[in-house]
Structures are given as structure tokens and as C-alpha cells.
Amino acid sequence: MRGQKTTYPAKSASLPAKARPRTVACRNAGIVGMGLMGSSIAACLLAAGHTVVAIEEDPARRRKAPRRVLALLQGSRRERLLEEEPNDVLRRLSISNDYGLLCECQIVIESVVEDLEVKSQVIKKIEQVVPADTLLGSNTSAIPPTLLQQSALHPERILGIHWGEPAHITKFMEIICGKKTMPNHAEHALALARQWGKQPSLLRKDVRGFITNRVMYAMLREAFHLVGSGVASIADVDRSLRNDLGYWITFAGPFRFMDLTGIPAYCAVMRDLLPDLDCSQEVPELMQRIVQSGGRGVANAKGFYHYTPAQARRWETRFLQFTYDIRALAEKYPEENGTAFGGTTERIVSRRQGRKRIPLLPHGG
Numbered sequence: 001m002r003g004q005k006t007t008y009p010a011k012s013a014s015l016p017a018k019a020r021p022r023t024v025a026c027r028n029a030g031i032v033g034m035g036l037m038g039s040s041i042a043a044c045l046l047a048a049g050h051t052v053v054a055i056e057e058d059p060a061r062r063r064k065a066p067r068r069v070l071a072l073l074q075g076s077r078r079e080r081l082l083e084e085e086p087n088d089v090l091r092r093l094s095i096s097n098d099y100g101l102l103c104e105c106q107i108v109i110e111s112v113v114e115d116l117e118v119k120s121q122v123i124k125k126i127e128q129v130v131p132a133d134t135l136l137g138s139n140t141s142a143i144p145p146t147l148l149q150q151s152a153l154h155p156e157r158i159l160g161i162h163w164g165e166p167a168h169i170t171k172f173m174e175i176i177c178g179k180k181t182m183p184n185h186a187e188h189a190l191a192l193a194r195q196w197g198k199q200p201s202l203l204r205k206d207v208r209g210f211i212t213n214r215v216m217y218a219m220l221r222e223a224f225h226l227v228g229s230g231v232a233s234i235a236d237v238d239r240s241l242r243n244d245l246g247y248w249i250t251f252a253g254p255f256r257f258m259d260l261t262g263i264p265a266y267c268a269v270m271r272d273l274l275p276d277l278d279c280s281q282e283v284p285e286l287m288q289r290i291v292q293s294g295g296r297g298v299a300n301a302k303g304f305y306h307y308t309p310a311q312a313r314r315w316e317t318r319f320l321q322f323t324y325d326i327r328a329l330a331e332k333y334p335e336e337n338g339t340a341f342g343g344t345t346e347r348i349v350s351r352r353q354g355r356k357r358i359p360l361l362p363h364g365g
């Protein structure tokens with residue numbers, strides 16, 4: 001994974017086709033943090049054929065993680081996304097608090113709490129034990145990888161890898177280059193992402209929040225504004241968005257949707273509506289109140305809605321099932337090749353390429 005000297009932002013979205021790796025030799029993958037996302041990332045990497053070393057500092061989480069990963073793998077098997085027996089797959093997972101076990105990993109993904117200081121410390125511990133060419137991915141919702149590169153030994157191999165929960169089912173992935181990320185590392189991450197069954201997007205510059213979170217938080221701010229200013233209730237906002245945006249966005253994305261439904265109307269609406277939208281810089285008061293009162297959502301049955309513990313568990317199960325269903329539905333309507341305005345070509349992966357097994361080569365292969 002060495003070689004090129006230039007760093008992103010590079011001019012083109014990817015290396016020339018000939019230089020682009022089709023499959024990447026990578027046997028051992030590491031994960032640090034076996035929380036909600038770390039567990040589903042582990043399930044994804046195991047299902048893709050990796051041997052996975054997971055580091056978890058909290059003994060209680062360490063104890064619970066194997067059962068949780070097994071349950072995710074069993075779900076994938078039930079949905080025919082996994083060919084192997086889940087118990088056999090789980091044998092490729094080891095969990096420890098000893099960072100030294102990461103020493104043979106060709107890629108390590110940190111998925112610890114969203115805190116710059118904690119993530120930087122974790123990256124420091126990883127860098128002390130892995131070779132200089134091991135790819136380091138940070139699963140962060142919004143922290144620019146450039147900030148994580150500042151105190152790193154080998155910043156050129158650090159990039160953001162933004163997963164979507166549940167990570168073993170969703171096709172979503174954003175690969176984010178920091179200022180010092182080398183393009184060849186980004187290309188390797190993209191190739192790996194495709195081997196994991198993802199349809200990755202590449203961000204050549206790191207902006208806080210990346211693509212989806214920037215758009216989603218703009219939407220969340222406006223949703224809070226509508227509730228806070230008495231226009232509509234929480235349930236009414238949820239219902240409208242679910243039945244409008246929620247119905248088309250898996251099919252089209254915003255630009256394709258405007259193409260489908262007539263562009264000039266959007267232009268006219270923007271003129272009048274944009275000045276009226278909320279652009280507050282503060283965390284909404286309702287959000288602060290919920291968090292201060294200990295609300296975490298279905299995880300502790302306390303959120304914007306009231307839940308009994310049984311209802312909260314049911315929502316978790318329904319969400320998992322829905323994710324499998326929407327994935328199957330989206331696969332009936334794959335992206336199609338096309339050139340977008342401005343000349344950017346869509347990055348398409350054929351369905352057959354979706355879940356290729358990783359060639360199992362020794363480290364450095």
C-alpha cells in the first residue's frame with residue numbers, strides 16, 4: 001500500500017482504471033471498540049471472509065460481544081446474505097483488550113465513541129503495534145480525518161470510513177480523505193469496501209459530517225424547528241417525512257429525484273423557501289432536554305416517544321428486519337451507468353461484484 005507521493009484533493013475521482021486494484025489482498029482486519037457499530041462492522045468483515053481481531057477495553061462489552069455478533073450473523077444467514085454457518089464464521093473472531101494482537105492486521109478500523117481526544121489516543125495505541133502500511137480507518141459520524149492525522153505517526157494511511165448501522169446489512173459507506181491521505185490508500189479502501197458488499201462514495205476533501213450527515217442534520221434542525229415553533233407534532237413530522245422523502249430516497253437520491261419530478265419548480269421554491277428555513281447554530285432545546293433527562297432512544301426505552309422495554313425491543317427487531325427488506329427492494333432497482341452534470345461519472349458496482357470473497361493472502365501480500 002505504498003508508493004504514490006501526491007495527496008488528495010486530487011483532480012480526478014479515482015486512479016486510472018489500469019492502476020485501480022480490483023480485489024485487495026487482505027486477510028486480517030482489526031476493530032477497536034465493540035459497541036453498537038463495532039459489533040455490526042465485525043459481522044460484516046467476518047461475513048466477507050476476514051479473520052477479525054477486536055479490541056474492547058470494557059470487560060462487560062467484551063463478554064457480550066460474541067453473542068451479539070453471532071446473532072447478527074444468524075440474521076444474515078436467515079436472509080440468505082451469508083453462505084457459511086454462523087458458528088464457523090464466528091471462529092474467525094477473537095476479542096481482547098490487548099492492542100498487540102492487531103500486529104498482523106492489514107486494516108484496522110476504530111469505532112470508539114465520537115470524541116476527538118479518545119479517537120486520537122486509540123489511533124496512537126494502534127500505530128504503536130501495526131506496520132507502517134496498515135490502513136487505519138476511523139468510523140466517525142462527523143470528525144474530519146485531518147484532525148485525526150495531526151498527531152499520527154503515519155498520517156498518510158489514515159482515512160475516515162463512515163459506516164451505516166446496521167453495518168453488516170447496509171450498502172452505505174463513505175471513504176473520506178484527510179489532507180494527508182495518499183490516494184493509493186483511498187483506492188485500497190474503496191476496493192475493500194466493494195469486497196464487503198458496499199457501494200462506497202469517495203470524499204476527496206474532509207468536511208465535517210461528510211455527505212449524509214450534513215444533509216441529515218440540516219433536515220433534523222428543520223424538524224426540531226417545526227416541532228419547537230408549534231407547527232406540527234413530533235409524530236406528524238415523522239409521518240410526513242416517512243411517507244414523502246422516505247418513500248423515494250432509496251430509489252433516487254435528491255438530484256435524480258429532481259430530474260424525475262421537474263427541475264424548474266424546485267428552483268422557484270428555493271427562491272422563496274430558503275430564506276425561511278431555520279439556520280440556528282444552537283443545539284435545539286428539545287434535544288438538550290431529552291439528553292439531560294437520560295434519553296438514549298430505544299437503547300434504554302427513553303426517547304422522543306415513550307416505550308415499554310418490550311416495545312423498545314420490538315422496534316429494534318423491526319428496524320433490523322426493515323433494513324433487510326429495503327436492501328432487497330433497492331437491489332431490484334440498481335444504479336445505472338450515467339454521467340452527471342459537470343462530468344462526474346457515477347461509481348457503479350455490478351450486483352455480482354457485491355459480495356466477493358477476499359483472497360486470503362499472508363500479510364503484506
Ligand SMILES: NC(=O)c1ccc[n+]([C@@H]2O[C@H](COP(=O)([O-])OP(=O)(O)OC[C@H]3O[C@@H](n4cnc5c(N)ncnc54)[C@H](O)[C@@H]3O)[C@@H](O)[C@H]2O)c1
Binds near residue numbers: 032035
Ligand atoms: N450508532 C450509529 O448509528 C453510528 C453510525 C455511523 C457512525 N457511528 C460512529 O461510530 C462510532 C461508535 O459508535 P457506536 O454507536 O458504536 O457507540 P457505542 O457507544 O455503542 O460504542 C462505543 C465504543 O467505544 C468504546 N470506548 C468508550 N470510551 C473509550 C475509551 N476511552 N477508549 C477506548 N474505547 C472506548 C466503548 O467501550 C465502546 O466499545 C462513533 O464515532 C459514532 O459516531 C455511529
